[in-house]
Structure formats: structure tokens, C-alpha cells
Amino acid sequence: MTEYGYAFLGLTVMVAVFAGILTFTLLRLVAGVRDAKRRMRQTGGSEVAMLSGALQEAVSKLRAQEQAMSARAAASERLSHQIVESLTAGLLVVDRDGRIEILNPAARRLLDIAADPVGTSYDVLLQxxxxxxxxxxxALQGANPIVRRSIQIAANGAASHFGVSVSPLGSGRDHGVICLFSDLTNVVELEEQLRLKETLARLGELTAGIAHEFRNGLATIHGYSRLIDPSSVPATYRPYVEGIRxxxxxxxxxxxNFLNFARPERLSFAPVDLGRIAQRAADDLRQELPAGTRVDVSGDFAPTDGDDALLRQVFGNLIRNAAEACATAGLEPRIAIRGxxxxxxxxxITVEDNGPGIPAADRERVFQPFFTTRARGTGLGLSLVQEIVVMHNGRVSVGQSAAGGAAVELTFPASGLPASR
Ligand SMILES: Nc1ncnc2c1ncn2[C@@H]1O[C@H](COP(=O)(O)OP(=O)(O)OP(=O)(O)O)[C@@H](O)[C@H]1O
Ligand SMILES: [Mg+2]
Incomplete structure (x- = not known):
């Protein structure tokens, strides 16, 4: 091989080595770029995934919070509805224009209102x-609350005493009102009964004192008059002796009578049939009452615990009063006792007659001891009636019968099943 041959060979080898190095470097470069690209792709994807994960978590947390809040709102709405529905006091909410917003079941019951009045004017509803x-x-006109005012209204066919409190909703004149009321009839009646019992007890003590002194003197007069033998006195004086006796x-x-009123015998309470007692009182008086007197006992009588003898006195006094009033007016007594x-x-129970009746002005006074319009009356009959009825936790009042006569109404608390006749 020539010199040129060697040089050419060396050059070729060098070019080949150089080309190999170049190719290797290029390949590494391409692989590096591909790696970098892949890594970039991977890194960018995980950030997006992280971001969307966080976003989803936040959204689901918000959704859970919203659900919890609406559940809490629904629960508190349910609770306030239950409170309004189960209140034993009447609740009435009126908006500033006077329209009913709430009238709870207790209020409807107390006011005897069946229909749903929401939206109607309180003025119309409460006429x-x-x-x-x-x-x-x-309360709608003023801005001050009204606290525990006592009012009397006719509801469910009877007069009821209500305790009422009204408060403005919000402040200023531009407001609605919330009104709470409850039936105090039983409390008021109990207070009245207690007052009456105390008054009667005081009167009783006074009467007992007077009657006691009176009785001593009377017993002496009575005793002396019995000692006088009418046959031993001249005939002209005999009528005087009889008169004294x-x-x-x-x-x-x-x-x-005074002493009965003052210190009624000890009460012996037992279940009694008031209809039967009234009938017995009428039978007992048959001989005493004016001829032609009719006493009818009818209706349903609530079974009561009471003192038979004292209750007979009640009906006895009422029947006697009725018969006396009719007879004085020249009328044949017609007496109706209805339960x-x-x-x-x-x-x-009403005891009605066809007599002249009791003038409205006297209807309260007839129960006062010693009030009488009869020449020989003591004025204790109706006081005794009232005393005995009150002892039985009952009430008595006087009105007018359909026939224009007197109507005495007695009420007794019931204690069991009714007795009909
Ligand atoms: N049924 C009646 N009709 C009309 N007036 C009556 C009747 N019952 C009572 N009165 C009136 O009430 C008054 C009081 O009655 P009360 O029974 O207390 O006394 P009195 O009958 O006068 O006397 P007594 O003590 O003898 O009963 C009577 O005097 C009478 O004026
Ligand atoms: Mg009388």
C-alpha cells in the first residue's frame, strides 16, 4: 500500500469515527428531548389532576354544608311548627295590616273557630x-306590650274568662302583634267560690251568735207558755196563751233555720242522684204545697257526690219559693225541674215556675241573708240554697223562665255516668 493509500485509509477511519460520534450524539440528543417531553407531559398532567381533585373536593364539601344547613332549617321549622301546634295556650299572630298569620289549634278550640283563618282580617274573625x-x-295601634289582661268573652255557649298578653312583633308603629291567651274560667270560678265561702262563713258566725242568744230567750218564753194551763185562765185570755205558744x-x-244556715250539719258525701233527690223533696212537700201544685222532674242528671239531706233542703226551698210566689200571684203553681x-x-238543673218571676234588680240580692219580700219570710231560704250548693262546689243563679216566672239554675260538677229519667 502506498503512502496515499495509508493516508486515505486513516482519513476514512477518522471520518467514520467522527460520523459515529456525531450520530451517537444526535441519537442521545433526540432521546434526551423525547425524555424531557415525556417528563413535561407527565408533570403537567398531575398538576391538572391535582387542581381538579381539589376543586371537586371543595364542591362536594360545599354541597354537604348546604345539605346540613337545609336539614337544620327544616328541623327548626318542624320544631317551631310543633311548638305552635302543641301549645295549650291560644296563639294568634296578626301582621301589621291586621291579617291573621297564625292561629294555633288551642286558639281555635278556645274561640270555637273551625275554618282555617290565615289571611283573613282579625277584625272579621273576632267579631x-x-x-x-x-x-x-x-296593641296594633300602640307600641307597648299588654301583659296578662283579664277579659270575659262568650265562647262555646258559655261566658269564659281569658288571660291575654299581646306583644308587638318588631318595633315602632309599623308592626304586627303576637297574642297569647288562655282560659282562666276555672281559676276565676274557684276564686269566686272561695270568696263566697269565706263570706258565708263570716256571716254564719255572726248569725250563729245572734241565733244562740235569741234561742235562749225564746226557750224561756216557750217554757213559761207551756206552764200556763189554758183551762185555768179565763176563756177571754185563752186565745192569747195559744197565740204566745x-x-x-x-x-x-x-x-x-238561722242555725242551719250558720252551722250546717256535718256533710256526709256519697254518690247521689239529683233527679231522685228533687223528686223526693217534691213528695215530702206534697201536703204543705197549695192544692193543684204540679212538680215535674225530667231530663238527665249528672251523677254527683253530695249530701242527700242537704240537697233535699235545696230542692225543698226552691219548690217552696216557687209555690209561694205563684200562690201569692193567685196562680196554680206549675214547677218544672229539668236536668x-x-x-x-x-x-x-233548672227549677222553673209560672209565677211573677224575680225582678232583674233583685236577682243578685235574693241570695243575701235576710232579703225577703214576703211578710213572714226570713230571707234565709236562698242563702241556705247557695251555701249548700257552694259546699258541693256548685253554683246557683237566678233568671227568667220561658213562662215569665223565676228560673233558678244550679250547676254541679259531674262525677261519673249520667242518670236519665
Ligand atoms: N220562685 C220565686 N219567684 C218569685 N220570687 C222569688 C222566688 N224565689 C225567691 N223569690 C224572692 O226571693 C226572696 C228571697 O227568697 P228566700 O227563699 O231567700 O226567702 P223567703 O222565701 O222570703 O223566706 P224564707 O226564709 O222563709 O225562705 C223572696 O222573698 C222572694 O222575693
Ligand atoms: Mg224561701
């Missing part, structure tokens, strides 16, 4: 309960 309407009107007997009866049991289970 039969004027005192309550007036309290709400006052008779008057002493009558006064003795009056004193017994009914009202919606609340209270037994009501």
Missing part, C-alpha cells in the same frame, strides 16, 4: 269575641 279583638286593636213555735222554727249535662260534662 264574636269583641274584647279580644279590642285588645289586639289596641204558736208564735214561740214559729220563732223556734226561724231560729232553727241537662252540658258539653263539658257539667250537670245543669
Amino acid at each position: 264574636d269575641a269583641a274584647p279580644l279583638r279590642d285588645v289586639i286593636a289596641e 204558736q208564735e214561740a213555735d214559729t220563732l223556734g222554727q226561724v231560729v232553727t 241537662v249535662i252540658d258539653a263539658r260534662g257539667v250537670g245543669r
Whole structure:
């Protein structure tokens, strides 16, 4: 091989080595670029994934919070609805324009309202309960609360005493009102009964003192008059002796009445049938009552715990009063004793007659001891009736019968199943 041959060979080898190095470097470069690209792709994808994951987590947290909040709102709405529905006091909410927003079941029951009144004017809704309407009107006009005012309204066919509190909703004149009221009838009646019992007890003590002194003197007069033998006195004086004896007997009866009123015998309570007691009182008086007197006992009588003998006195006094009033007016007495049991289970008994009746002005006074319009009356009959009825936790009032005569109404608390006749 020539020199040129060697040189050419060396050059070729060098070019080949150089080309190999170049190719290797290029290949590495391409692989590096591909690697870098792949890495970039990988890194960029995981960031997007991270971002979207975080976003999803935030959205689902927000959704859970929203669900919890609406569940809490629904629960508190349910609770306030339950509170309004189960309140035993009447609740009435009126907006500033006087429209009913809430009238709970207790309020409907107390006011005897069946339809749903939401949206109607309180003025129209409460036209039969004027005192309550007036309290709400006052609260809507003023800005001050009205606390525990006592009003009386006619509901469910009877007069009821309500305790009412009204507060403005919000402040200023531009507001609605929230009104709470409850039926205090039982409390008021109990207070009245207690007051009456105390008054009667005081009167009783006074009467007992007077009657006691009276009885001692009377017993002496009575005793001396019995010692006089009518046959031993001249005939002209005999009527005087008889007169003294008779008057002493009558006064003795009056004193017994006083003492009965003052210290009624010990009560012996047992279940009684008031219809039967009324009938027995009428039978007992048959001989005493004016000829032709009719006493009818009818209706349903609530079974009551009571003292048979004292209750007979009640009906006896009422029948006697009725017969006396009719007879004085020259009328044949027609006396009707009727029993009914009202919606609340209270037994009501009316004793009605066809006499002249009791003037409206006297209807309260007739129960006062010693009030009488009869020449020989003691004025203790109706006081005794009231005393005995009150002892039985009952009530008595006087009105007018359909025939224009007197109507005495007695109410007794019931204690079991009704007795019909
Ligand atoms: N049924 C009736 N009709 C009309 N007036 C009546 C009737 N019942 C009572 N009164 C009036 O009430 C008054 C009081 O009655 P009350 O029974 O208390 O006394 P009194 O009958 O006068 O006397 P007494 O003590 O003898 O009963 C009577 O005097 C009478 O004026
Ligand atoms: Mg009488």
C-alpha cells in the first residue's frame, strides 16, 4: 500500500469515527428531548389532576354544608311548627295590616273557630269575641306590650274568662302583634267560690251568735207558755196563751233555720242522684204545697257526690219559693225541674215556675241573708240554697223562665255516668 493509500485509509477511519460520534450524539440528543417531553407531559398532567381533585373536593364539601344547613332549617321549622301546634295556650299572630298569620289549634278550640283563618282580617274573625279583638286593636295601634289582661268573652255557649298578653312583633308603629291567651274560667270560678265561702262563713258566725242568744230567750218564753194551763185562765185570755205558744213555735222554727244556715250539719258525701233527690223533696212537700201544685222532674242528671239531706233542703226551698210566689200571684203553681249535662260534662238543673218571676234588680240580692219580700219570710231560704250548693262546689243563679216566672239554675260538677229519667 502506498503512502496515499495509508493516508486515505486513516482519513476514512477518522471520518467514520467522527460520523459515529456525531450520530451517537444526535441519537442521545433526540432521546434526551423525547425524555424531557415525556417528563413535561407527565408533570403537567398531575398538576391538572391535582387542581381538579381539589376543586371537586371543595364542591362536594360545599354541597354537604348546604345539605346540613337545609336539614337544620327544616328541623327548626318542624320544631317551631310543633311548638305552635302543641301549645295549650291560644296563639294568634296578626301582621301589621291586621291579617291573621297564625292561629294555633288551642286558639281555635278556645274561640270555637273551625275554618282555617290565615289571611283573613282579625277584625272579621273576632267579631264574636269583641274584647279580644279590642285588645289586639289596641296593641296594633300602640307600641307597648299588654301583659296578662283579664277579659270575659262568650265562647262555646258559655261566658269564659281569658288571660291575654299581646306583644308587638318588631318595633315602632309599623308592626304586627303576637297574642297569647288562655282560659282562666276555672281559676276565676274557684276564686269566686272561695270568696263566697269565706263570706258565708263570716256571716254564719255572726248569725250563729245572734241565733244562740235569741234561742235562749225564746226557750224561756216557750217554757213559761207551756206552764200556763189554758183551762185555768179565763176563756177571754185563752186565745192569747195559744197565740204566745204558736208564735214561740214559729220563732223556734226561724231560729232553727238561722242555725242551719250558720252551722250546717256535718256533710256526709256519697254518690247521689239529683233527679231522685228533687223528686223526693217534691213528695215530702206534697201536703204543705197549695192544692193543684204540679212538680215535674225530667231530663238527665249528672251523677254527683253530695249530701242527700242537704240537697233535699235545696230542692225543698226552691219548690217552696216557687209555690209561694205563684200562690201569692193567685196562680196554680206549675214547677218544672229539668236536668241537662252540658258539653263539658257539667250537670245543669233548672227549677222553673209560672209565677211573677224575680225582678232583674233583685236577682243578685235574693241570695243575701235576710232579703225577703214576703211578710213572714226570713230571707234565709236562698242563702241556705247557695251555701249548700257552694259546699258541693256548685253554683246557683237566678233568671227568667220561658213562662215569665223565676228560673233558678244550679250547676254541679259531674262525677261519673249520667242518670236519665
Ligand atoms: N220562685 C220565686 N219567684 C218569685 N220570687 C222569688 C222566688 N224565689 C225567691 N223569690 C224572692 O226571693 C226572696 C228571697 O227568697 P228566700 O227563699 O231567700 O226567702 P223567703 O222565701 O222570703 O223566706 P224564707 O226564709 O222563709 O225562705 C223572696 O222573698 C222572694 O222575693
Ligand atoms: Mg224561701
